[in-house]
Every structure is written in C-alpha cells, then in structure tokens.
Amino acid sequence: MAGEFGNNLAKISLSGEVEASGEKTLFSAELSMDGKDEDFTVNVSGNLDPRKLPGFNLPLFEGIKLTGLTFGKNEVSGSGRIRDVNFDLSFFNTPGKKLPNIALDLKIDGLQQLIPELADTPVSDVKIKKGALVYVPEGNQGAVSTPPKRVQESTGEKSLQLKPGLNLFARVGLTGQLKNLLDLTGLKSLELPMTGGFDPSLLKAPGAGGKIAAEIINQIDLEVPLGRLSLPGLPPFIECSDNTIALKGKEGKLTGFISTKISLTLDRIKHVFACSIGRDVKDGADCLVIDGSYQANGGSMKNLFGLPWLEIRNAALYLELGRNRVIKVSGRSSIGKIKNLKAETFFKMAGDTIVDAGVRLLDADIPLSELPGVGQIPGLDRIKFRDLTVSSASFAGTVRSANTPLAFLDNLSSVLFKAEKGWTLAIMKENFGLADIFPGLPEPVRTIFKDIRFSTAAFVVSSSPAECRISDLPIAAQEAMLRMYGDNSTKIKLPDGLGLITAISPEALIKQFGHLNIDFNNLVFSGTLGGIFSGSPAFEIAAVIPPLKMPEGFDFLVMPKNVQCRFFLRLKGIEAALGATIAMVTAFGGENEPKVDLETSLSFQVDTRGGFTIVLRGEMLTDWINPLGIKGFSLDAGTLLAFEGSASSNIRLMITGNTHIKDRVIKLSGAIDIMGGRVPVALAMEGAVSELSTDDLFAMVNKVAAATKAQPVKPSFPPFKLTSVDLAFASPGTIGAQYDLDAGGTRIEGDLWFLLKNEPLGSVRAKVTTSGLEIHGKLGGFQLGPVKLKENRLDTKAALGFPPEPPYFKIIGQADLFGKNNEAELSAEINELELHSNLDFGKLLKFDFKARMGIPAKSVEPAELAKFDMSLDSRLTSDIPGWLRTDGKEVVSKVFATIEDNLKTAQQGLDLANSHLKEIDEKLAKARAEVKKDHEGGSKAIDRTNKQIDTLKATLKGLDSKIKKEEGAVKKCNQTKKIAIAWNLRGKVIKTAVVPDFAARTRCSAENLKHQTAATSLKVEKAIAQKSLDLAQKGLVELKKGVNSDATIDIDPRVTPLLVQHETEKAMLEAAQLSIDELKKMDAAVKSALDQFANNNLFVLKEAVISGSLKKALLGKPAILAISFVIGKQEFVKGMAISFTDQLFTARQFEAIALLLAQEVVRISVEAGKAPPQLLEMLEHAYTEKAASVEEELQKALKEHGLE
Incomplete structure (x- = not known):
C-alpha cells in the first residue's frame, strides 16, 4: 500500500x-x-x-x-x-x-x-x-x-x-x-x-x-x-x-x-400497404419486387376507381420495377349476385401517367344484367362475360353468347363502354364474310358480296347513338377501335342498335372498282346491321376514301376542298349494293341569288342487277329563301334533294321539304331542273294543307312584299278559310298548266268557306305573285238576307305596287232586286258586307243601289243567313234637274195657271162693282133729296148728332182693341226640325240635318189665316165707323153754324148708310182694278220665272242617300231619302219617302222640290223688284201644302223602317 x-x-x-x-x-x-x-x-x-x-x-x-x-x-x-x-x-x-x-x-x-x-x-x-x-x-x-x-x-x-x-x-x-x-x-x-x-x-x-x-x-x-x-x-402516384x-x-x-410502407394514390385517396422490397431476375435482368398487404379497413379497399360498388377484400400489392413494370393489387371481390371472385387490378401507363386502370374479375361467367349501372341493351339480355375487366367507364371480357342471336360471336374478346348517353358493346372478330353473319342470304345478294372478307371487325351494340373521337373513349374501347383505325383522333359514329366497324381485305374491292382509282388499303368501314335479332337481313357500312371526280351533269355541285368521299356496302332484304359516295356541304342555288348550304351525298354503286347507278341525296342545312325567284317563299332547313339514274347533261332533282305559312307546316314535293349540269333553272313543288285562313294569305302576300321591298298590305278581307288546299310553288318560266304560274309564285286551290256553316261556297284558285294576291272561282248560289245571289264568281285582290291599291273581296253574280234580275256585287271587308248594283226603274228611279250588313260572328246555316236583313245605303242617280225641267216644271205651271183664272175673276168683280156703285149712287141721290126736303135743324139735331158721335167713338175704340188682339195672334211660320239622314248597320243615327217643319208651318198658317181674316173684317168695320164718325163730326159743325149743307144732310140716318156703302163699293172697285193690274204684272213675272226654272245651273244636287231596311223595301214599302241640294247659293237638306218601283209615288214626293225651286226663283225676282210679292205668297202656300203631305209620308216610312 x-x-x-x-x-x-x-x-x-x-x-x-x-x-x-x-x-x-x-x-x-x-x-x-x-x-x-x-x-x-x-x-x-x-x-x-x-x-x-x-x-x-x-x-x-x-x-x-x-x-x-x-x-x-x-x-x-x-x-x-x-x-x-x-x-x-x-x-x-x-x-x-x-x-x-x-x-x-x-x-x-x-x-x-x-x-x-x-x-x-x-x-x-x-x-x-x-x-x-x-x-x-x-x-x-x-x-x-x-x-x-x-x-x-x-x-x-x-x-x-x-x-x-x-x-x-x-x-x-x-x-x-x-x-x-x-x-x-x-x-x-x-x-x-x-x-x-x-x-x-x-x-x-x-x-x-x-x-x-x-x-x-x-x-x-x-x-x-x-x-x-x-x-x-416508381410512378408518382406510388410513394x-x-x-x-x-x-x-x-x-x-x-x-x-428492405421493409417499406407503400402509398398507392387512386382518385386522390391514399391506400397504404406494409411491403417488403426484394430482388429478382425477370426477363434476364435484375428488378425490384415489392409485395405487401393492405393495412386499413380490415384489408378491404373500397370505392375503387370511382366505382362505389367495387371492393377488393384481403388486398395485396405486388410491384415489379425493372425492365418491365408491373403494378397489381389482388384479392377477392363481388359484382351483383356473383360473390367471392378472384380480383386483380391492372394499370395501363403512358410513361408515369395512368391512362387506364381497373379490376379483373376472374374465373366466372358474369351476366350483363349483373353489371352495375349498365341497364338493358336491346338484344343482349342473355349475354355473359368471362374474366371481366372493370374500369370506371368500361367493362371488358370474353363474350359468352351461345344460344343467343349473337352465337357467331361466342368466345370472342369484347369491351362494354359508355359513350355520351348510353352503353356500347364492341365484340372483336377476324377474317370472316357476310355469310358467316347471314348464312341464309339469297343468291343475288350472295353473289355480289361473296368475295368480300372482313379482316378485323368490331360488332357494336348500342343503347343509344353516339358520335365521338376514339380518344374520347375509355382506353379499353380505344384499343379495340385502334385495331381497325390507325389514329385515335379519328371520329367514329356508334349506331343505335347493332353496328359493324371493320377493315376489309382489298382484293375483291379492287377487282370490282379498280377503275375508280380508289386505294382500298387501310380503309375502315362502319355502319349498322339489321336482321340479327329479328326481321330481314340488313346492313350498311362505309369507309372514307380520297376525293372522286364529279360526274357529267353534276357540275352544279361545287366540291369543296377536303371533301369526304366514302365507299359503302349496303344490304336491305334482297336488295344490295356497293359503291362509292361523296359527302360534302356545298353551296346550292340559282345564278345571281344567295346560296343555301346543302349537305350532299352522291353515290356511284353497283347493285344486284349489275347496273351502275348514280344516286344523289341532299339535305339543306339552312332555309332556302326566295328559291329560284319565287319571292316570299322559303324552304325550311332539312329539305331533301334526290336523284337516281345515269350521268346526263340535264338533271331533274326530286325535292321534298317543308315550308311555313305562319304557324302551319306544309310538306312539299316537286322537282328542280338543272340544264347542262351548270345551275338550277326551274323549281316546281306541290303540297297540301288542311286549311288556310285569311291571315295566312295576307302573311304570304306580305312575305312577297318584304322580298320585293314593296309596301306591305294591311289585312282587310273578311274572315274566310280555304280547306282541302292544294298548293303549288313555281319559279318564273316554269311551264305547266297545272302550275299556271308563268311569272312564278304560289298557286293555291281549295274550297272557300265564307258565311255558311256546313258547306263551302265553291272551289277557288288563288295566286300569290310579285303583283300580290288574286283569288278567282265559280261559287254556288246562296241567299243573303232577302236577296238571292246566283251564278256567282269570286273576284278578290290584294295588289302590291305603287301607288298602293286597297285590297278588295268581291262576289259577283245575279240578284233579283225589286222583281228585276240585275248583276250585283257583294263586297266584304273585315266586319261588313256591302251589296251593290245599278238599278233603273224609270225616269226618277235610277239608283246606285247599296245595302250593308255586319258579317256574322260565326258561320251560320243557309236558312239562318236568309233571315238576316240588310241596311240600305243607296244613292239616287236619277236626273233630278232634268225632271225638274220637264215633269217638275208642269207642277209649277199648274200653280201659275191659277193667276189667269184669278185675272178673269177679278175683271168680273170689277164689272159687278161698277154696276153696284151706280145703283148705290142712285139710291144716295134719292135719299139726300128726301132728307133735304125733310131736313130739321136746331138743338134737337145737334143732340142727336152728338150722341151718334159718342157711339161711333166707342165703337172705334172697341174695334182697335180687337184688331190689335187678332194681329198680335199672327206668328211667323218658319218652324224647323232636326231629322236623321244616315244610320249605321245597327240603326244608330250617324248624320242629321235641319229642315222646315211643314206640318207645323201648315198648322201655323191656318191659325194665322183665321186671325188675319178676323182682323181684316174688323178693319172694314172700323173703316165704315171712321167714315160715319167723319161725316157726323162734319155735320155737327155745320149744325152748330146753322147751316143746312150737304154735311148736315149726309149725317142723316137715311143718307149715312148709303154713303158708307157708296164709299165701300168705290174702294172695292179701286181694289179690283188694282188687283187686275197686279195680276197682269204677275203673269209677266211667271213667264220670267218659268224661264229661270229651266236654268241648268240653278238646281245643283249634292247627295241623295237612301236608307232603311232592304227587306221592307223589297216588300214595296217606301224607303227614306235624305237629299241635299243647292238652289242659287242656298243649300237645302230635305227628307222624304221614296219608292224603288212606284214612280208616281216618288214623283209626288219630288213635286215639293219643284215647288221649292219655283218659290226660290220667285223669291229672287221679288227681292230684285221683278215680281210682285203676291206671286211669292202664292208659291209659298202651294209649297207648304205639298211639303206637309211629303212630311206625312216620310213619317210613315220612318216608322215602317224603325227609324223614328
């Protein structure tokens, strides 16, 4: 450590x-x-x-x-x-x-x-x-x-x-x-x-x-x-x-x-598959192999290719990406009642773009009835499909057609596709002849077609016709059609029913038609088949060929560039033909006129009889307006032209088509003559229509007016119709009595229905030309109100031109009027009839006779038409001035003749007055002598005279009052009244005039005469009383002076009356002498007046209109005359009764006019101081009496005709 x-x-x-x-x-x-x-x-x-x-x-x-x-x-x-x-x-x-x-x-x-x-x-x-x-x-x-x-x-x-x-x-x-x-x-x-x-x-x-x-x-x-x-x-729709x-x-x-997820996008829907990518060798080259399963909807792909019914269950994807590309989805599917079918998709690509896609349903026969959305196609109810391929707009598969009319197509490939509105089935067949389709063809037909073989063909059955380009069809249908056609931009027609699209081996066609220099290689024929399901064998197929040269006589057909020419085969029952045809749209029409587009088919064919025939068929694509100079006429689009025969310098084309008269469609047929093959020169067509109305005829006229730039005619004919109408239309120069149209136009023949309900008036012929409309024809007799019309003929015209003439509709015939047969003319306007004739029944009875009535709203039975009345609207055409100068002058002369009688009477009165005056003078002298002898004077005489003076003054005063009263009762006799002088058809007054009231004037004159007579008598009494008063006053003066003179003697009662009588008689004698002098002056004035009466210019007739009921007039009842005339410068309007047949009656009425004329002549003379007033008074009195009687007859006539 x-x-x-x-x-x-x-x-x-x-x-x-x-x-x-x-x-x-x-x-x-x-x-x-x-x-x-x-x-x-x-x-x-x-x-x-x-x-x-x-x-x-x-x-x-x-x-x-x-x-x-x-x-x-x-x-x-x-x-x-x-x-x-x-x-x-x-x-x-x-x-x-x-x-x-x-x-x-x-x-x-x-x-x-x-x-x-x-x-x-x-x-x-x-x-x-x-x-x-x-x-x-x-x-x-x-x-x-x-x-x-x-x-x-x-x-x-x-x-x-x-x-x-x-x-x-x-x-x-x-x-x-x-x-x-x-x-x-x-x-x-x-x-x-x-x-x-x-x-x-x-x-x-x-x-x-x-x-x-x-x-x-x-x-x-x-x-x-x-x-x-x-x-x-990998295409872009797959990721x-x-x-x-x-x-x-x-x-x-x-x-x-390699593990991957593949997204397949179809119709904007992504379908995701879990896939593996592996490597394989296909066609000697490495390729990628991708497969996997669908992840959604439990492995079911739904609504594929826009088809809501299409579903693939257990869908698996398979792709090959190498030298070849494979895209496939497989699984199980169903269609209709057919379940659990093996299903595989297919994708047809153009580069990376899907051009077609669908699903194959394998290992089952599927009836047509199970195909969703297809419905029924005539004749295919038992057809089935094996290994059916389904896409969005088509089905394809192997046809199972055994035990059906299409058994000859069993086990052939087919495609069922939608084109425009319906479905079409195309079944492909190779190397066969017509005998394979129609084994029972008769020998002539079999002979003409025996060498013809169809190399590749599609039999098509459609539920509705269609016309489309191949490129517009579903891909499967395109592939089928391209087996015959080389270009998918080609436009094809699919028939309604069964048809055939095929290529034909050229050897037989070259053998028969080689002289036409037609290249039969690569031609595709198409058309229809009949008699497969029922009926007689029939087919017509054709193919496009290069342009052909136009034959002799057909130069009028101007061949445009790129014109379509076709070669055809045709069979109908036992009739068969094959040959070439030219189909084109060309300009057709006369020289120097607008052309119409004409879709034309011109065929050169060999038939079963071995003949070589030219057949022309043409259809106008636009309306032909004013064809070959027939103004106002047009042929509708769709008009057909036809010719069948051999080549010739002169061709006659048969023509059928429609024209319109307002809303009426009229079918026509006829011919067009083509001289020298250059241009059409003459057209004539005929047709029929059940009815034409007045409006239809005016429409035809005004179409001519529009075509000739004339003034249109305003419809003014009455309502009538023509039935069972035959029409003819002809161009100018067309020869033929049946057309009667040398100048061209329209001829119309039919039965005229006018006024009568159950029968036509007769048959007529009408023409519509550039001059307008004319209608003529013989008509049967009929009774119009009280007038029978017979031997009738129609004369009707609506003229075109300048100046414009009013249209007229006239029926001219014979009419029995007032017992005399006369030519009569019945004119008709929109709402009114007018009967016209010239009548001559004597000097005063000449008439421009007219009678009117309204046209019945509806046609009537003949018996009912006879019950109608007509309203007179006639004119007096008599020579009234001439009558006045003759018979009328005699009437005035009779009045003037009384002057001479009065002169004689006045002379007799003068002689008598002289005699009376002598007697009175003798009595007066005797009385004066007695008074003078017995004369008394003084106051007694003065008192008596004063009393006499007072009495006379009182008498005079009373007389003045009475005279004033009587003179005040005298009135002016110038009464007038308003009278009707014209009425319409319903009897309503439409014109009046103010005329003297002669009846009132007569009554006034009679009353005045009574008062004037009384006043005159009173004046005589006053004159006597005044004379007596003057004598009494003079005598009183003398008495007061104490002078015994004549004045005192004359106031004696024994003298005074005689003295007054003497003065009266003396005045009467003077008056008589004056009267004689005046009458002598009047006699001279009468001669001058009669000379003036004969003056032609003194009386001028303005109008003389006769009205009333025709029915009454024909029964002899006087009608009503309203007469207007001028005398001098003054206009008069008078009303009087007039008889069409009784000249004496009419003359008596016209005497009033003669007296009025004389009165006015004398009035002018009196005003000029050339005639005495007494003469005017005499004529006024005579005229007043005559006018009163004329007025009385007028009132009777007005009442009789219901015109009061």
Missing part, C-alpha cells in the same frame, strides 16, 4: 491477491481524491469465469473466460473471447435499475464469425465496421441517454434504446445480395446503422446445442434504417416511406429484405 498527499490531492495505491468464487488471482487498486471528487480503479489479472462473479451467472457467459477486468467508479471493463472472436467488455446501468447491462465490443467483420451457423444467410452480406452486442437483463429495458464512452465508441450511438435480451448496435456496410438490392433502390451502401436483437442462445459455445433451433432463428429481428429511396420506375433493411427469422429461416 502506498500513498501521495499534497495540494488537496490524495492518491492511494493497493495490490495483492484476491479470491473470487474459490479461485485466487492477483489484483491492483488505486484510489484518488482531490477534495471535490473521488475515483478508484481495481485491476484483476488472470482468467476469470464471469459466471462465478456475483450477478454474472448468465447464459451469455457460458464457456467464456474474462481477462483484464477493471472495476471503476462508473464502469467495469475487460476482455474475453466467444468462440474464436475476441471482444472488449463493458458494464453499465440502466437508470434506476440494479442489474448491469453488458456491452460486448465486437472485433468481427460479420455476425457469421460470431455465429458460424449464420453463414450463407443474408447476415453474411452485412459487414460490421464497428458495433457491440448489449445484453439487457429482463426488466432493464428502456432508454439510456448517456452510455459509457467506450460503449458510445463501439456502438456509434450517443444514446441507446434497449430491449430485453441481446441487442445489436452496429455500423455496417453491405455486400452480396443485400448490396445488390440496395443498389437497385438507388441508395449507396455506405456506413449504415443497424439495430435489432436475437436470442442470447445464438452465442452458445460450439457443441453446446448443435444446430440452431428454428424458434431461436425466428426471433432474429435486425434492422438497418434507410433514408429516402429512389426506386427506379415509399419508413424504409429499412430487415433481417428477420421466419419459419426457421433467416431472410434479408
């Missing part, structure tokens, strides 16, 4: 012999202290059996001797040898644990040196660069954050995560197969960390147990963590993570592989 001390440092050394477990060995020890910490070291020399040391009795140390043990404050170290391997030993503790952990610092290149039994296993490919085995007793597991420095150096780890048993921590490199595997992953095999554990029994000394037990091998679990792997050929090299025991064998 020795020691050193100083400066707070103490060091003690100790050496000697120690006995451990019955064995003695030397040791040395050293203890040092520095005041802050203490340390000690004990070195034991010699070989020790560690199991004899306390706590070291472990299987690990069986047969091992330890040497150079060193015990320190924090660790125990030493060295030893296991089998032929030397190691350094370190002991350290897990925090909180009593038993130590033992680290063996290995000095080996690989574990096979320590455990020879692991040679020729994957472990031998792991080269240990440094490492340690750490034995961890049970209960010591856990983290050691700071192991001894020696342990850190040997393990290469700063901290350790310990598990019970034997743990391995090492830095390794790889060789052999593991290195090759790692190299394939793209990761360099440098110094890699390796961890894991195994049973300590693996370190037993040789002979201790012999061959290693399988269960001990199975416990080997070693890992080498790896970084990110760059697996060659790997948690990568390690794993050395694991399984089933008594030790395997080495």
Whole structure:
C-alpha cells in the first residue's frame, strides 16, 4: 500500500491477491481524491469465469473466460473471447435499475464469425465496421441517454434504446445480395446503422446445442434504417416511406429484405400497404419486387376507381420495377349476385401517367344484367362475360353468347363502354364474310358480296347513338377501335342498335372498282346491321376514301376542298349494293341569288342487277329563301334533294321539304331542273294543307312584299278559310298548266268557306305573285238576307305596287232586286258586307243601289243567313234637274195657271162693282133729296148728332182693341226640325240635318189665316165707323153754324148708310182694278220665272242617300231619302219617302222640290223688284201644302223602317 498527499490531492495505491468464487488471482487498486471528487480503479489479472462473479451467472457467459477486468467508479471493463472472436467488455446501468447491462465490443467483420451457423444467410452480406452486442437483463429495458464512452465508441450511438435480451448496435456496410438490392433502390451502401436483437442462445459455445433451433432463428429481428429511396420506375402516384433493411427469422429461416410502407394514390385517396422490397431476375435482368398487404379497413379497399360498388377484400400489392413494370393489387371481390371472385387490378401507363386502370374479375361467367349501372341493351339480355375487366367507364371480357342471336360471336374478346348517353358493346372478330353473319342470304345478294372478307371487325351494340373521337373513349374501347383505325383522333359514329366497324381485305374491292382509282388499303368501314335479332337481313357500312371526280351533269355541285368521299356496302332484304359516295356541304342555288348550304351525298354503286347507278341525296342545312325567284317563299332547313339514274347533261332533282305559312307546316314535293349540269333553272313543288285562313294569305302576300321591298298590305278581307288546299310553288318560266304560274309564285286551290256553316261556297284558285294576291272561282248560289245571289264568281285582290291599291273581296253574280234580275256585287271587308248594283226603274228611279250588313260572328246555316236583313245605303242617280225641267216644271205651271183664272175673276168683280156703285149712287141721290126736303135743324139735331158721335167713338175704340188682339195672334211660320239622314248597320243615327217643319208651318198658317181674316173684317168695320164718325163730326159743325149743307144732310140716318156703302163699293172697285193690274204684272213675272226654272245651273244636287231596311223595301214599302241640294247659293237638306218601283209615288214626293225651286226663283225676282210679292205668297202656300203631305209620308216610312 502506498500513498501521495499534497495540494488537496490524495492518491492511494493497493495490490495483492484476491479470491473470487474459490479461485485466487492477483489484483491492483488505486484510489484518488482531490477534495471535490473521488475515483478508484481495481485491476484483476488472470482468467476469470464471469459466471462465478456475483450477478454474472448468465447464459451469455457460458464457456467464456474474462481477462483484464477493471472495476471503476462508473464502469467495469475487460476482455474475453466467444468462440474464436475476441471482444472488449463493458458494464453499465440502466437508470434506476440494479442489474448491469453488458456491452460486448465486437472485433468481427460479420455476425457469421460470431455465429458460424449464420453463414450463407443474408447476415453474411452485412459487414460490421464497428458495433457491440448489449445484453439487457429482463426488466432493464428502456432508454439510456448517456452510455459509457467506450460503449458510445463501439456502438456509434450517443444514446441507446434497449430491449430485453441481446441487442445489436452496429455500423455496417453491405455486400452480396443485400448490396445488390440496395443498389437497385438507388441508395449507396455506405456506413449504415443497424439495430435489432436475437436470442442470447445464438452465442452458445460450439457443441453446446448443435444446430440452431428454428424458434431461436425466428426471433432474429435486425434492422438497418434507410433514408429516402429512389426506386427506379416508381410512378408518382406510388410513394415509399419508413424504409429499412430487415433481417428477420421466419419459419426457421433467416431472410434479408428492405421493409417499406407503400402509398398507392387512386382518385386522390391514399391506400397504404406494409411491403417488403426484394430482388429478382425477370426477363434476364435484375428488378425490384415489392409485395405487401393492405393495412386499413380490415384489408378491404373500397370505392375503387370511382366505382362505389367495387371492393377488393384481403388486398395485396405486388410491384415489379425493372425492365418491365408491373403494378397489381389482388384479392377477392363481388359484382351483383356473383360473390367471392378472384380480383386483380391492372394499370395501363403512358410513361408515369395512368391512362387506364381497373379490376379483373376472374374465373366466372358474369351476366350483363349483373353489371352495375349498365341497364338493358336491346338484344343482349342473355349475354355473359368471362374474366371481366372493370374500369370506371368500361367493362371488358370474353363474350359468352351461345344460344343467343349473337352465337357467331361466342368466345370472342369484347369491351362494354359508355359513350355520351348510353352503353356500347364492341365484340372483336377476324377474317370472316357476310355469310358467316347471314348464312341464309339469297343468291343475288350472295353473289355480289361473296368475295368480300372482313379482316378485323368490331360488332357494336348500342343503347343509344353516339358520335365521338376514339380518344374520347375509355382506353379499353380505344384499343379495340385502334385495331381497325390507325389514329385515335379519328371520329367514329356508334349506331343505335347493332353496328359493324371493320377493315376489309382489298382484293375483291379492287377487282370490282379498280377503275375508280380508289386505294382500298387501310380503309375502315362502319355502319349498322339489321336482321340479327329479328326481321330481314340488313346492313350498311362505309369507309372514307380520297376525293372522286364529279360526274357529267353534276357540275352544279361545287366540291369543296377536303371533301369526304366514302365507299359503302349496303344490304336491305334482297336488295344490295356497293359503291362509292361523296359527302360534302356545298353551296346550292340559282345564278345571281344567295346560296343555301346543302349537305350532299352522291353515290356511284353497283347493285344486284349489275347496273351502275348514280344516286344523289341532299339535305339543306339552312332555309332556302326566295328559291329560284319565287319571292316570299322559303324552304325550311332539312329539305331533301334526290336523284337516281345515269350521268346526263340535264338533271331533274326530286325535292321534298317543308315550308311555313305562319304557324302551319306544309310538306312539299316537286322537282328542280338543272340544264347542262351548270345551275338550277326551274323549281316546281306541290303540297297540301288542311286549311288556310285569311291571315295566312295576307302573311304570304306580305312575305312577297318584304322580298320585293314593296309596301306591305294591311289585312282587310273578311274572315274566310280555304280547306282541302292544294298548293303549288313555281319559279318564273316554269311551264305547266297545272302550275299556271308563268311569272312564278304560289298557286293555291281549295274550297272557300265564307258565311255558311256546313258547306263551302265553291272551289277557288288563288295566286300569290310579285303583283300580290288574286283569288278567282265559280261559287254556288246562296241567299243573303232577302236577296238571292246566283251564278256567282269570286273576284278578290290584294295588289302590291305603287301607288298602293286597297285590297278588295268581291262576289259577283245575279240578284233579283225589286222583281228585276240585275248583276250585283257583294263586297266584304273585315266586319261588313256591302251589296251593290245599278238599278233603273224609270225616269226618277235610277239608283246606285247599296245595302250593308255586319258579317256574322260565326258561320251560320243557309236558312239562318236568309233571315238576316240588310241596311240600305243607296244613292239616287236619277236626273233630278232634268225632271225638274220637264215633269217638275208642269207642277209649277199648274200653280201659275191659277193667276189667269184669278185675272178673269177679278175683271168680273170689277164689272159687278161698277154696276153696284151706280145703283148705290142712285139710291144716295134719292135719299139726300128726301132728307133735304125733310131736313130739321136746331138743338134737337145737334143732340142727336152728338150722341151718334159718342157711339161711333166707342165703337172705334172697341174695334182697335180687337184688331190689335187678332194681329198680335199672327206668328211667323218658319218652324224647323232636326231629322236623321244616315244610320249605321245597327240603326244608330250617324248624320242629321235641319229642315222646315211643314206640318207645323201648315198648322201655323191656318191659325194665322183665321186671325188675319178676323182682323181684316174688323178693319172694314172700323173703316165704315171712321167714315160715319167723319161725316157726323162734319155735320155737327155745320149744325152748330146753322147751316143746312150737304154735311148736315149726309149725317142723316137715311143718307149715312148709303154713303158708307157708296164709299165701300168705290174702294172695292179701286181694289179690283188694282188687283187686275197686279195680276197682269204677275203673269209677266211667271213667264220670267218659268224661264229661270229651266236654268241648268240653278238646281245643283249634292247627295241623295237612301236608307232603311232592304227587306221592307223589297216588300214595296217606301224607303227614306235624305237629299241635299243647292238652289242659287242656298243649300237645302230635305227628307222624304221614296219608292224603288212606284214612280208616281216618288214623283209626288219630288213635286215639293219643284215647288221649292219655283218659290226660290220667285223669291229672287221679288227681292230684285221683278215680281210682285203676291206671286211669292202664292208659291209659298202651294209649297207648304205639298211639303206637309211629303212630311206625312216620310213619317210613315220612318216608322215602317224603325227609324223614328
């Protein structure tokens, strides 16, 4: 024992012999202290059996001797040898644990040196660069954050995560197969960390147990963590993570592989598999093989590829990454009622992109009806599929079609895919002829097709038609179509029903059509098949070919660039043909007019009769407006053109299509003539429609107006219709009596329905041309109100042009009016009918006859139409001035004739008055003589005379009062009244006039005459009384003077009456003489008045309108005449009754006008001082009497016609 001390440092050394477990060995020890910490070291020399040391009795140390043990404050170290391997030993503790952990610092290149039994296993490919085995007793597991420095150096780890048993921590490199595997992953095999554990029994000394037990091998679990792997050929939708090299025991064998988690992203959903990466040789080259199992949902992958019904149970992933790439998930699945099918996914790639993916359901026949979402496809209800491949938009598999109409396609590959709205099944077949499809073809058909063979074909059955590019189809369908087509940008048509897409061996086609210089190589035909499921055999298939030269006569079809030409095969029943066709859109129309787009198919074909025929089919893609000069006419888009025959310089195209007349659609057919193959020159079409209305006809006219830029016609026809209508449309110059349209336009024929309910009026023909609308035709007879119309014809026109003419609708025929057959014209407007005729029943009975009625709101029975009445609206056309100059003048002359009679009477009165005056003078002289003889004077005579004077004054006063009263009762007789002179169809007054009230004037004149007579009589009495008063007053003066004179004698009662009578008779004599003088003047004025009466310009007729009920007038009842005329400068409006047939009655009414004319003539003369007033009074009296009788007849007529 020795020691050193100083400066707070103490060091003690100790050496000697120690006995451990019955064995003695030397040791040395050293203890040092520095005041802050203490340390000690004990070195034991010699070989020790560690199991004899306390706590070291472990299987690990069986047969091992330890040497150079060193015990320190924090660790125990030493060295030893296991089998032929030397190691350094370190002991350290897990925090909180009593038993130590033992680290063996290995000095080996690989574990096979320590455990020879692991040679020729994957472990031998792991080269240990440094490492340690750490034995961890049970209960010591856990983290050691700071192991001894020696342990850190040997393990290469700063901290350790310990598990019970034997743990391995090492830095390794790889060789052999593991290195090759790692190299394939793209990761360099440098110094890699390796961890894991195994049973300590693996370190037993040789002979201790012999061959290693399988269960001990199975416990080997070693890992080498790896970084990110760059697996060659791994697509971007697959990722790997948690990568390690794993050395694991399984089933008594030790395997080495790379462990990883594979994420497979499908439809944005990640599916994670626990996988291993191994190495294999495929196709003579190394490749990576990855396999593993699905981790989620109990191993079931659901909703695969967007299909909610698709599920793979027990899903396992398999990848090959090498010269070829394989990506596959396998497991079990179900579809419909078919359960537990073997399932495998497939991925078709374009580079690293999935272009198609799906699942194969193997080893079962699956009916079409079990395919989700497909539904029924006609004719495929019994079809089944073997080894079905399912993707998001398609199914593919081997067809099972035995015992179905498609039995000839049994056991062929197929694909069922969705295109646009429906599903299509394509079944692939090679090297066959039509007889294989239709074994029962008749001989003519069999002959034409016998040499034609289909090299590769797809039979397609569709639930609905579709047109799409191959690239738009699901990949499986694309692959099927590309077996015929070379380009997936090709546009294909899928039929509704059964069709065929095929390539044809060119030999037979070249044999028959080589003269057309068609290259039949690489042609793909497609079309439809019929008669497979039912009915007669039928098909039509065609292929695109290079452009052909246009044949003779068809130069009018301008072939555009890149036109599509096709070769076709066609079968329908026993009719068959094959040949070439040109399909194009070309401009079609006449010269110098807008063209219409025409989709055209022109075929050159051989039929079963061996003939070579040209067939043209065309469809207009746009409306053809004003075709070939037919203005206002158009053919709707969809109009079809057709020709079948041989080449010729002149072609006639059959044409069918529709046109519109307002909302009516009319089907037409006809022909277009093409002369010299250059341009169409003539078009004629015919069609029929059940009915055309008035509005339809005006719509047609105004379409012509729009086309010719004419003024449109305003509809003004009455409501009528044409039924059972035949129409013809022809271009200008079209020859044919059936068209009757030399100038072009539209011809319309049909039955005219107007007014009558259950029968048409007759058949008519109408034309619509650039001149407008004309309608003509013979019509049957009918009765309109009280008038029968017969031998009728229609004359209707709506003209176009300038200046514009009003449209008219006329029925012209014969009518019995007032017992006379006359030509009559029935004009109709929108709401009104007017019957017109010119009637001549005598001098005063000439009429522009018109009668009106409203058009019934609905058509009526003939008997009901006959019950209608019509309202007169006629004009008097008689020569009234001429009648006035003749018959009318006689009426006035009769009035003037009374003047001469009055002159004779006046002369007789004058002679009588002279005689009376002589007699009175004699009596007066005798009386005066007597009075003179007996004369008395004095006061007595004065008193008597005064009394006489008073009496006479009183008498005169009374007479003045009476005269004033009678004269005051005299009124002006100029009464007037307002009368109606025009009525509408409903009898409502629409025009009035103010005329003299002759009845009132007559009554007024009669009353005035009574008062005037009374006043005249009173005036005579007054004159006598005044004369007597004058005599009495004169006599009174003489009496008062005492003079006895004549005055005193004349007041004597015996003289006075005679004297008054003398004066009266004398006045009457003077009056009579004056009357004679006046009558002589009037006679001269009459001659002048009659001369004026004959003046043509004195009477001017303005209007003479006849109104009333036609029905009443025809029964002989006078109608109502409102007449307006001018005499001189004064206008008169008079109303009177008028008869259409009774001339005497009418003449009596017109006498009032004659007297009025004479009256006004005399009035002018009187005002000019050329005629005496008495003459005017005479005519006024005569006119007043006549006007009163005319007024009476007028009131009767108004009442009769209900126009009061």
